[in-house]
Amino acid sequence: MDKVINCFRKRPDAVARLICFPWAGGGSIHYARWGNSMSSIEVYSVRLPGRESRAREPFHQSMQQVVEEVVTVLLPVLREKPFALFGHSFGSMSCFAFAEFLKRAHGIEPIHIFLSGASAPYSKTRLSAPSRSALSDEEFLQWMSTIGGTPPDLLANPELMKLFLPSLKADLHVIENYRCPQPETPLLSCPVSCFDGTQDVPHDLKAWKDITSGDFTIQMLPGAHFYLKDAVNERIIQDHVTKHLESAEMDYM
Structure with missing residues (x-):
């Protein structure tokens, strides 16, 4: 499991x-660090192939591959205690695909899903979004500079960008080819919390309500696409997650 899951603090x-x-393009370190500060929560951060200690492995080509690998690794431990999901952008789509498969194939459901910086996969906003994975490297870097979150010195370093761009483009290829019909009835019953940056391009967060019959909330925080990297915003998100998981644990018991 250690190859796929990074857990700083058991x-x-x-x-x-x-x-x-x-x-998209991200590793496991950012979220794994959350485990140091969220004292009541055990944080499992997913490490996909093509990055960090898995740098020599080929990238996943489809969302099905992403989900199948993570489910295979985590299924034996998912019934040990309540679990929740968190994802930003590409990670939000991965969360949903993971949750949908678990519910459909194994009858297992998280106690809460936290989604950030992404429209629902079946929304018109998402389906009409322009493709980015096929852009030239120069066009791609220009686009990255507009969404923020990537240090300028990294964008200006051709050698570092050669290492970073392949994983980002591979993940965008996965998300751009991921299709999911709008649910006719809710797939899940757990609460869903959505977050987004006030300066990011508009996302159809409301469409996520269709996936659950449980509580649904939206919270906007200051910043652009990578607003959650801001220390204040990150603390707000962690506090929100902790509060809801600690209260959900009482219901679970």
Whole structure:
């Protein structure tokens, strides 16, 4: 499991596990660090192939591959204690695909899903979004500079960008080819919390309500696409997650 899941801090007495899926091109370190500050939660951060210790492995080509790998690794432990999901952008799509498969194939459901920076996969906003994965490297870098979140010195370093761009484009290829019909009835019953940056391009967050019969909330925080990297915003998100998982644990018992 250690190849796919990065867990900085094992917490056998945690009230719940939080399984975090990376944004496009992202690794596992950012979310794994959350495990150091969320004392009541055990954080499992997903590490996809093609990055970090898996740098020599080929990238996944479809969302089905992403889901199948993570499910195979985590299924034996998912019934040990309550679990929740968190994802930003590409990670939000991965969260949903993971949750949908678990519910359909194994009858397992998270106690909460936290989604950030992405329209629902079946929304008109998402389906009409322009393709980015086929852009030239120069066009791609120009686009990245407009959405923020990538340090300028990294964008200006051709050698570093050669290492970073392949994983980002591979993940965008996965998300651009991922299709999911709008649910006719809710797939899940757990609460869903959505977050987004006030300066990001508009996302259809409301469409996520269709996936659940449970509580649904939207919270906007200051910043652009990578607003969650801001320390204040990150703390707000972590506090929100902790509060809801600690209260959900009482219901689960």
